[in-house]
Amino acid sequence: MRQEIRIGGFGGQGIVLAGHILGRAAIAAGKHAAMTQSYGPEMRGGRVAADVVLDDRPIDYPKVIRPEISVFLFQGAYEHHRQEIGPVLLYDQDLVQLHPEDAAREGRTVYAIRPNKIAEELGRRVVVNIAMLGALTALTDLLPAEVLEEAVLASVPRKALDLNREAFRWGLAHGLELRAQRKEVEVRR
């Protein structure tokens, strides 16, 4: 089955690396993956998006057509891509202010995640992308967490292995918690 994921943020957040890790994990798990990127016109600090397509079959068209999962860590990226948000939306609640009309509704699940806060508490904001990947892994069933963690550790500098492992696991726990909370709400309904 073809799955399309868009990760949007700003230059410096490691958005493209996050997309690369997701694709790398997918091919390690025997899937097909394609990643493309898009940028705003700014030289630095501008919006960037990593678009990842996953499939069990070989991928024909490598670009995202209608993202099933959108993740935003930057207001500018969210604003630019908000017309193409699909059934699942994750956004960093400390970095993105959601328009009310984009909120959860019939057929759309929205998660307010806090990878930036996790990264700040770890003392290194550069791991916001890795904490985000942890949350994404927990909140979707794209790939097993072990496969993702392995791809994270294979993609980051050796001296930063512990920091990134911690960021990923913290993000994962955060995501699992959000997922459990939603389940509880659904059960109560």
Added chain:
Amino acid sequence: MSAQVQATDQAILVGQHFMSGDDACAEGAIAAGCRFFAGYPITPSSEIAERMARRLPQVGGIYLQMEDEIASMAAIVGASCAGAKAMTATSGPGFSLMQENIGLAFMTETPCVIVNVQRGGPSTGMPTLIGQADMMQVRFGSHGDYAVIAYAPASPQEMFDYTIKAFNMAERFRTPTFVMADELVGHTYERVVIDPAKIELVSRKRPHVKPGERFWPFEPDPDLVPPMALAGEGYRIHVTGLTHDERGYPAATEPEIQERMLERMLRKILDRRDEIVEYEEVELEDAEVVLIAYGSTARAALHALRLARERGLKVGMLRLITPWPFPDKRVAALREAEIIVPEVNAGQMAREIERWIRKPAHRVNRLGGELLHPDEILRKIEEVA
């Protein structure tokens, strides 16, 4: 015949990678034995130069950052004359500057590989966005008559595979060859599998005699390709862009030598076109509508094809892997079908296709900056089916 050897050296990154097309191109070149790169980085090909700058010193090769693309092209011709497998990579504006020395490479029968990661043009156009508008320039861009071997890869894996093939063909025929990629192929990351057992390498023919013995550098073997002596080995050689005889000496006022030399240079490639031409057929058996596409556009076309098949439409695709030499016989055999040609240009390969199907094709064009969307191609399929 050229020597064929199995690649075994450690320069080959064996295994599975999640790699961009530009990176895969650089790795393909190194796996093919390329040990000299001269270039002037230009978007969207810069990652090739960047990776070559990092990788070539690791394998004993040379990376030269040149002052411009004219010099880059001259440098790879020189390096190849000295024995190196040599490459440059560029995009539209640089490709234009290279044209004169591309002609020099043809005229001096110097093997080398030129990669063009196409972007929107003309001029500096759209540096970061896709184009496919250099497909005629690669065929006719330099002055004079010459025969071209060009590949249009459609994925990072093909960037790896066909860069190797471009080197092999360059070495086999003593000619410059081209990898006509596009921004999307260059910048997409996908699985690239590098398996040394599947890599076959070809190297240029060497003189049949020892240095000091009678040797004419442009005297061909029966396959019309002359063995190549390298600068500094002790053979007497003379290399010039002027029309020259078999000894390499200028014969710029002798039309019969021009006829003899140029005809051989064209025939050494065109007589073997059936061994060079490559294409992929997709569901052509019962196709009433046929898409003819290449590069990234072929992937949008394939998506459209699958959607159309789900709707019961009899659609097939011929993907041009070598736009040049053009697969003329295969295309001509499709003339009973409705032919759709999607391209990110104003209709370049469509002209050549129409020559062979002897009727107008249904053209779907973007002028650059954006790949055709599968839906646009699907609409055209539904319109003509």
